[in-house]
Amino acid sequence: MKVAIIGFGSVGQGVAESIQNKDLGIMITGIADSKSGVIAGSGIPVGEVLAKKQSQGVCGDTDVSAWDVVKSADYDVLVECTPTDITTGKPALEYIRYAINRGRHVVTSNKGPVALAYKTLITEAGEQGVCLRYEATVCGAIPIIHTIQEGLAGNDILKIYGIFNGTCNYILTRMAEDGLTYEQALLEARELGYAEADPTYDVKGIDAAIKLVILANTVWGLDKSIDDVEITGIDNLTPEALQLAEKHGRTIRLIGEIDPAKGTLRVSPRIIPQEHPLVVDGTLNAVLLEADMADGITMIGRGAGSIETASAIIGDLIFIRDRYVKAA
Amino acid sequence: MKVAIIGFGSVGQGVAESIQNKDLGIMITGIADSKSGVIAGSGIPVGEVLAKKQSQGVCGDTDVSAWDVVKSADYDVLVECTPTDITTGKPALEYIRYAINRGRHVVTSNKGPVALAYKTLITEAGEQGVCLRYEATVCGAIPIIHTIQEGLAGNDILKIYGIFNGTCNYILTRMAEDGLTYEQALLEARELGYAEADPTYDVKGIDAAIKLVILANTVWGLDKSIDDVEITGIDNLTPEALQLAEKHGRTIRLIGEIDPAKGTLRVSPRIIPQEHPLVVDGTLNAVLLEADMADGITMIGRGAGSIETASAIIGDLIFIRDRYVKAA
Structure with a gap:
């Protein structure tokens, strides 16, 4: 199976390294970063490209653009991992649509296109008989979409609750543990690299809301957007509120919640028992699925x-590879 | 896709009901319990068979045996869910081998055959180009094998820890919470239907050990048997030991552990922090996978x-259905 990687930051490099180091039956035929690209139908020497990226800051030839790779490289699957633009989804959205309409499968870690244009992308992929996958957009390493679609196949998913933002979870954990104020905990999260210079996207609950939109559309075939989510962030929480909760064996976490029967799509700080499975430490994420047969997972x-x-x-x-390319 | 169900207790009936009630593209062409069987190439009227089982205690014709169904029914997949015999694996093991060598896929919930004859079964399935699946043998509703093989595909699994026996977990939870003795907690578990009349299999750690063997062989391609597992049960634990652990913010749980690098395959009561993710309540199971890329899941x-x-x-x-039958 041949893949092209668009976006060659730490994620794209990680994908390339794994393909190089593991025997996955996958060959890389195109790589592009924001300034350069490389195309080789017989396989790119990944070690050399990684070394060049490290030493020169570019992965390939500055005459070759990401669009050149998307349009001309010989690949079965486009791996799209450029930075997220959550307002327009661009340029990722355009790369993905081009690849789909070229009849190629797409894997993306980019929340923007999936949250903004899910129906369009899925419809076009269906028309082309190709597969669009985006496990990385929700809960990082937790294979939540695989679990819902394959592991729990045949189950009706009734509700989803979760901790979808590690930055908020870290801040709340620290406020509860050591009585830090929101500002102190945020500063600490920044120093540790868990929060961006502008933390709005995380602490206002927007990042969690985007993940809810992706899950709601994926699991129940809905057509929700961020405007359909009731959102309350954590930026007005006081250490006193957290300490009061702790005193009663409870704590406060930013919970994302989808209840399709009630039409609920909500991100908000919630008081929950300390022994609740969603009470996880630090930057971890957690998801609780309620299913008709499997019950809670x-x-x-x-x-x-x-x-x-x-x-x-x-x-x-x-x-x-196993479901489409091998079978073809 | 056509399936035959061997074993028509509560699990077999649950499978039949789900196939009947959900639009899964699956037809049932054979059903057998220990006393009777029914075969119908054009599809069995599931509602009628379930009603007959309820009212008369048999699913079909007493002239038709389980072997008749295994040998003669027209099915793509044999669903084998007869009771487990952990010493011989029989008769399930023989049904499964017959179906595989008839060139049919097999799904089983039966720990015996998988723990006793994994290599044989996988080798024969490979030779016949059919698939043997047994997700139900480990951790009930948790799709742990799917997660390891599909959701975390490409990851090297480094270690597995888990709570693999709900009966033990219930007993330990109750001893810790309310200071019950082992005997009192066991009695309560029996009254609630969580423990068998003879609880040896659970409380001595044998059930958990069998699940470790199945996981070790599946995940790392090993050829382990129950004799390779160091096993300590929970039947000698005192409430004092649990209360001492609780006093120090810890608790005791029966942990199953596989560390292939160290060659460890062990079931034993372990002292762990109360906030550890494996500390789950009541009869729940929990598994912690350590993977090279995904880290802990x-x-x-x-x-x-x-x-x-x-x-x-x-x-x-x-x-x-999706990986084999549809593609064929």
Whole structure:
């Protein structure tokens, strides 16, 4: 199976390294970063490209663009892992649509296109008979979409609850544990690299809401957007509120919740018992699925990180390899 | 896709009901219990057979045996869910081998054959180009084998830890919570239907050890048997030991552990922190996978129950439908 990788930051590099180091039956025929690209139908020497990226900051030839790779490289699957633009989804959305309409499968870690244009993408993929996978967009390394679609196949999923944002979870954990104020905990999260310079996207609950939209559309075939999510962030929480909860054997976590029967799509700080399975430490994510046969299934794992994201992408690639490319 | 169901207790009936009630593209062409059987190439009227089983205690014609169904019914997949005999694996083992050598896929919830004859079964299935799945044998409704093989595909699994026996977990939870003795907690577990009249198999750690053997052989391609597992049960634990652990923010759980690098395959009561993800309540099961890319992934869910077991069987059936039968 031949793949091209668009976006060659830490995630793209992680995917390339895994393909190089593991015997997955996958060959890389195109790579592009924002400034350069490389195309080789007989396989790219991954070690050399990684070394060049490290030493020169580019993966290939500055005459070759990402669009050249998307349009001309010989691949079965496009791996799209450029940075997310959650307002427009571009340029990722355009790369993905081009690849789909070229009749190629797509794996992406990019939340923007999936949250903004799910119906369009799935419809076009269906028309072309190709597969679009995006496990990496929700809960990092936790294979939640695989679990819902394959492991729990045949189950009706009734509800989903979860901790979808590791930054918020870290801040709340620290406020509860050591009585830090929101500002102190945020500063600490920034120093540790868990929060961006502008943390709005995380602490206002937007990132969690985007993941809910992706899950709602995937699991129940809905057509929701971020505007359909009731969102309350964690930025107004006081340490006193957390300490009061702790005093009563409870704590406060930012919970994302989908209840399709009630039409609920909500992200909000919630008071929950300390022994609840969704009470996880630090930057972990956790998801609780309620299913008609399996009952409750909880999954806990790392929600971010480049190798963790690469893990989800590789899982999707192997799914496509076994389900589509091998069978063809 | 056509399936035959051997074993028509609560699990077999749950599978039949799900196939009847859900639009899975699956038809049942054979059913057998220990006393009777029914074969119909054009599809069995499931509602009638379930009603007959309820009212008369048999699913079909007493002239038709399980062997008749295994040998003569027209099916793509044999669903084998007869009671487990952990010493010989029979008769399930013989049904499964017959079906495989007839060139049919097999899904089983039966730990005996998989723990006793994994290599033989996998080798014969490979020779016949058919698929053997047994998700239901480990951790009930938790799709742990799917997660390892598909969701985390491409990851090297480094270690597995888990709570593999709900009966023991219930007893330990009750001893820790309310200071019950082992005997009191066992009695309570029996009254609630969580423990068998003879609880040896559970409380001595044998059930958990069998699940470790199945996972070790599946995940790392080993050829382990129950004799390779170091086993310590929970039947000698005192409430004082549990209370001492609780006093220090810890608790005691029966942990199954596989560390292939160290050659460890062990079931034993372990002292672990109360906030550890494997500390789950009551009869729940939990598994912590350590993987090279995804890092730690924990899954928690119901480890037993007929509809939960049926859930795992249906997941396997859909896997085979999509990966083998549809593609053929």
